[in-house]
Amino acid sequence: MSVHYQRHGEVGVISIANPPVNALGQAVRSGLVSALEEGLADQQAKALVVMAEGRTFIAGADIREFGKPPQAPLLPDVISQLEACSKPLIASLHGTALGGGLEVALGCHYRVALTGTRVGLPEVKLGLLPGAGGTQRLPRLVGVERSLEIITSGRFVEADEALEIGIIDAISDEQTPLEAGLAAAQAVLAGQQQTRITGRIPAPESNPQAIAFMQEQLETNAPELFSPFRIVEAIEACTKAASLEEGLRRERELFLACMDSRSALG
Numbered sequence: 498m499s500v501h502y503q504r505h506g507e508v509g510v511i512s513i514a515n516p517p518v519n520a521l522g523q524a525v526r527s528g529l530v531s532a533l534e535e536g537l538a539d540q541q542a543k544a545l546v547v548m549a550e551g552r553t554f555i556a557g558a559d560i561r562e563f564g565k566p567p568q569a570p571l572l573p574d575v576i577s578q579l580e581a582c583s584k585p586l587i588a589s590l591h592g593t594a595l596g597g598g599l600e601v602a603l604g605c606h607y608r609v610a611l612t613g614t615r616v617g618l619p620e621v622k623l624g625l626l627p628g629a630g631g632t633q634r635l636p637r638l639v640g641v642e643r644s645l646e647i648i649t650s651g652r653f654v655e656a657d658e659a660l661e662i663g664i665i666d667a668i669s670d671e672q673t674p675l676e677a678g679l680a681a682a683q684a685v686l687a688g689q690q691q692t693r694i695t696g697r698i699p700a701p702e703s704n705p706q707a708i709a710f711m712q713e714q715l716e717t718n719a720p721e722l723f724s725p726f727r728i729v730e731a732i733e734a735c736t737k738a739a740s741l742e743e744g745l746r747r748e749r750e751l752f753l754a755c756m757d758s759r760s761a762l763g
Contacts, residue, residue: 500528553592
């Protein structure tokens with residue numbers, strides 16, 4: 498089992514174990530859905546935690562699946578189910594939460610990270626864009642300008658900065674993701690911490706200046722690249738879409754266009 502469920506007191510814990518970096522392969526994706534269903538059905542679990550074992554949270558997609566037909570459940574659908582969870586859902590991060598890993602965390606209702614954790618959406622380095630909600634949920638938390646910079650650069654964001662700009666909600670002094678997740682869940686249940694559903698946060702105001710500035714920078718520095726320009730379009734779509742679902746559909750179209758251009762490059 499690459500994902501298992503266990504209850505600790507009032508808190509159900511969904512734990513991913515897919516070494517070495519807990520990549521989001523098909524077994525992990527379907528395991529997350531099954532464990533979530535188990536947690537929802539567990540009447541004694543008042544809150545749920547998603548965490549990963551080993552040295553890191555989820556460090557991204559499973560690259561062995563690239564170029565192959567996608568296998569259900571697709572990551573965007575898994576994250577939509579996590580976000581729709583009727584119990585408070587806490588992501589406990591450590592090591593790195595990258596790409597699809599950060600997108601999973603953004604679908605949870607509260608994010609706590611161990612000291613030293615780094616987060617990011619580095620898909621641009623593979624000629625892609627975040628295709629599981631990253632371009633739609635991150636702007637809801639940090640705004641257009643910061644999202645443009647973080648996603649087009651693909652850089653890693655240190656925990657302190659992630660907390661300051663609102664990607665995560667807390668940094669924990671606990672030693673393990675389990676302890677950090679349980680403590681955060683208890684704080685939420687006691688009303689000491691507030692959860693929020695990222696997809697229900699209103700989309701940020703459009704920011705034509707930031708969009709135009711980034712377009713200009715890209716045209717100057719990387720005119721031959723395809724995916725950074727699609728990232729700008731996806732983030733702009735976030736501000737204009739009538740709903741999260743509409744923005745996610747546009748993101749998916751742009752993601753698939755990047756996949757096509759990547760395969761054209763060979």
